[in-house]
Amino acid sequence: MMTGEQGYLNLCQYILKNGTKKTDRTNTGTYSVFGQQMRFNLRDGFPLLTTKKVPFRLIASELLWFMKGDTNIRYLLQHNNNIWNEWAFKQWVESDEYDGPDMSDFGNRSQRDPEFAEIYRKQMNIFKRNILNDNAFSAKFGYLGNIYGKQWRAWKTSQNETIDQLKEVIHSIRHNPDSRRHIVSAWNPEDVPNMALPPCHTLFQFYVADGKLSCQLYQRSADIFLGVPFNIASYALLTYLIAHECDLEIGEFVHTLGDAHIYTNHAEQVKTQLGRHTRPLPTLKIHEEKDSIFDFELSDFELLDYDPHPSIKAPIAV
Structure with a gap:
């Protein structure tokens, strides 16, 4: 049983040692294993990794974006959050409206070629300015399809109605805590082809047991080095917020992984992280005057006593 941050590090070590070398849609290549699980006791501290600095502000603003049902990166950019930029940028540079320098395979090329990296940076800055200042441009190229927020808050039915899964699951937890149907799904087969990135964390x-709320996530595709540390903290935060609204204590976060992989160009970064010792986990403080999770803003969260090792940079596979 893999538990806590050490469990995460053990999984990294296991994948490097036992992972199968596989190709992938990004043409980067991965070391991959299938079917893993980690458990985090949320009463031991907030599970933000300490063996490298993980930006809590980005995790929290992304979660608020999901919870609002938003699918346009403008909100994220307004909060200085750039974690979804590459997927929206890709839509622009592959469109007929783009007339700038060739941006094919920009993720990998920007890592290998400093001259191209500067050209890419300039084009990304143009893109971000347009998203923030041009409503028509933002509506067309900032929109990522019916990704997480849309599925969580407005799942479209065959009767052309919508289901607010997040509100319904909170109601279910409050009024029928022993139910085995407290489920939210982001995987909508009808919408998947039109998403900029099909949901990796799918369900x-x-x-609820002994007055404590626990959450289990099934993640079909898990980028162990870059993505999973965000996913752990994001779903832990969501569990904290729903427990707060439902007057419950916090329990566990259980993270079940399908294709758990380390990109080949992240291997050295993972080895660097594995050479570090874990530190005490931070504490999450939530401003308690707000009752509904849909009323929270970024300023309502405070992370106390977070003392991580320095961050480790790595390229994003798009």
């Missing part, structure tokens, strides 16, 4: 389920 989550809540569980």
Whole structure:
């Protein structure tokens, strides 16, 4: 059983040692294993990794974006959050409206070629300015399709109605805590072809026992070095918020992984992280005057006593 941050590090070591070398849609290549699980006791501290600095502000603003049902990166850019830029940028540079320098395979090329990296940076800055200042441009190229927020808050039915899964699961936890149906799904087969990135974290389920709320996430595709540390903290935060609204204590976060992989160009970064010792986990403080999770803003969260090792940079595979 893999538990806590050490469990995460053990998984990294296991994948490097036992992972199968596989190709992938990004043409980067991965070391991959299938079917893994980690458990985090949320009463031991907030599970933000300490063996490298993980930006909590970006995690929290992304989660608020999901919870609002938003699918346009403008909100993220307004909060200085750039974690979804590459997927929206890709839509622009592959469109008929783009007339700038060739941006094919920009993620890998920007890592290998400093001259191209500067050209890419300039084009990305143009793109971000347009998203923030041009409503028509933002509506067309900032929109990522019916990704997480849309599925969580406005799942479209065959009767042309919508289901607010997040509100319904909170109601279910409050009024029928022993139910085995506290489930939210982001995987909508009809919408998947039109998403900038089909959901990697596809389904989550809540569980109430002894006055504590736990959450299990099934993640079909898990970028162990860059993505999974965000996913762990994001779903832990969501569990904290729903427990707060439902007057429950926090329990566990259980993270179940399908294709758990380390990109080949992240291997050295992972080895650097594995050479570090874990430190005490931070504490999450939530401003408690707000009752509904839909009322929270970024300023309502405070992370106390976070003392991580320095961040480790790595390229994003797009």
